Amino acid sequence: xxxxxxxxxxxxxxxxxxxxxxxxxxLPDGWLDTPDTPGDGWTPRDVVGHLIxxxxxxxxxxxxxxxxxxxxxxxEPFDRFAHVERDVGVSPPALIERFEALRREQLTRLRELVxxxxxxxxxxxxxxxxxxxxxxxxxxxxxxxxxxAQIYAALAGSYDAAVGPWKAYLGILVRRDPGSSPAPA
Amino acid sequence: xxxxxxxxxxxxxxxxxxxxxxxxxxLPDGWLDTPDTPGDGWTPRDVVGHLIxxxxxxxxxxxxxxxxxxxxxxxEPFDRFAHVERDVGVSPPALIERFEALRREQLTRLRELVxxxxxxxxxxxxxxxxxxxxxxxxxxxxxxxxxxAQIYAALAGSYDAAVGPWKAYLGILVRRDPGSSPAPA
Numbered sequence: 001x002x003x004x005x006x007x008x009x010x011x012x013x014x015x016x017x018x019x020x021x022x023x024x025x026x027l028p029d030g031w032l033d034t035p036d037t038p039g040d041g042w043t044p045r046d047v048v049g050h051l052i053x054x055x056x057x058x059x060x061x062x063x064x065x066x067x068x069x070x071x072x073x074x075x076e077p078f079d080r081f082a083h084v085e086r087d088v089g090v091s092p093p094a095l096i097e098r099f100e101a102l103r104r105e106q107l108t109r110l111r112e113l114v115x116x117x118x119x120x121x122x123x124x125x126x127x128x129x130x131x132x133x134x135x136x137x138x139x140x141x142x143x144x145x146x147x148x149a150q151i152y153a154a155l156a157g158s159y160d161a162a163v164g165p166w167k168a169y170l171g172i173l174v175r176r177d178p179g180s181s182p183a184p185a
Numbered sequence: 186x187x188x189x190x191x192x193x194x195x196x197x198x199x200x201x202x203x204x205x206x207x208x209x210x211x212l213p214d215g216w217l218d219t220p221d222t223p224g225d226g227w228t229p230r231d232v233v234g235h236l237i238x239x240x241x242x243x244x245x246x247x248x249x250x251x252x253x254x255x256x257x258x259x260x261e262p263f264d265r266f267a268h269v270e271r272d273v274g275v276s277p278p279a280l281i282e283r284f285e286a287l288r289r290e291q292l293t294r295l296r297e298l299v300x301x302x303x304x305x306x307x308x309x310x311x312x313x314x315x316x317x318x319x320x321x322x323x324x325x326x327x328x329x330x331x332x333x334a335q336i337y338a339a340l341a342g343s344y345d346a347a348v349g350p351w352k353a354y355l356g357i358l359v360r361r362d363p364g365s366s367p368a369p370a
Contacts, residue, residue: 008213015208022207023200028193128350138347145341146357152334162323165313172331
């Protein structure tokens with residue numbers, strides 16, 4: 001039992017709802033209306049909805065399939081837009097609370113289901129082919145990071161005009177523009 | 186007094202040290218060693234150091250110059266790498282504590298210095314030319330968002346290999362690669 005992977009991954013996953021709450025709770029509405037990319041991007045509210053969808057349909061259901069079916073059956077495709085209709089009229093604080101509760105449940109389930117000896121077990125992704133339990137759980141953590149970073153881009157976008165000429169120095173704004181080339185860090 | 190700008194901007198600025206603490210405090214070291222971009226990028230520790238530098242040398246000193254000198258004198262250029270030598274041997278928790286204390290002080294100073302009537306006052310940036318107090322304060326907030334998002338890219342980078350084939354779906358990892366084209370949201 002010397003592989004720190006499960007403990008490290010869980011440490012990150014536990015933090016995400018707390019970070020989202022610390023960032024968004026009580027933040028004035030003026031920050032919350034802008035999508036991460038102009039046009040079809042997601043607002044912070046959409047992102048929390050998408051994180052809820054992934055708790056419901058993605059990570060633990062797929063871990064269960066790896067343990068039960070191995071590579072004999074491909075994972076169900078995951079609906080990236082499930083939140084759009086489901087969350088109509090749900091307030092941002094209620095969404096954050098739902099995400100917190102679900103994440104807590106799913107981490108309890110993870111501890112029951114998966115031990116260090118299961119990390120190399122293999123399942124089948126409908127597009128990517130064979131994937132391991134370790135890759136699934138690492139992706140769970142990086143998916144959190146990716147989407148919380150998306151919240152940051154959305155928040156920044158609401159000040160896109162307000163920063164004036166400084167925009168040229170702010171990669172998080174430059175990258176939101178259609179056709180932008182990757183900005184330096 | 187109907188312009189919500191100062192209250193909204195302050196609400197974001199107050200959150201940043203709390204968010205950074207919630208995200209990084211107690212996070213296993215395995216997450217903290219990777220830079221946001223391979224090679225010359227910054228680790229989460231570097232980012233906190235840079236945020237400290239900006240509290241010391243950038244925002245409030247420039248606000249004071251706008252109020253005192255207007256456009257008659259250009260801002261001092263800001264050293265983006267001041268943290269590298271200054272923070273040698275300082276632990277991440279000590280850096281976060283320093284950032285929290287400085288941010289608290291600088292927000293107190295902001296409230297003393299700047300009222301709604303000052304937001305259109307003008308100063309001179311050494312490269313960008315005339316800028317307003319409002320643009321300076323908006324940039325303070327977006328600079329926070331930009332650099333905390335950079336912490337997210339660094340954390341994600343430490344799982345770059347672990348996610349296996351899923352990397353193709355994770356924009357936060359794809360964008361770290363040199364020469365990557367902008368990924369969809």
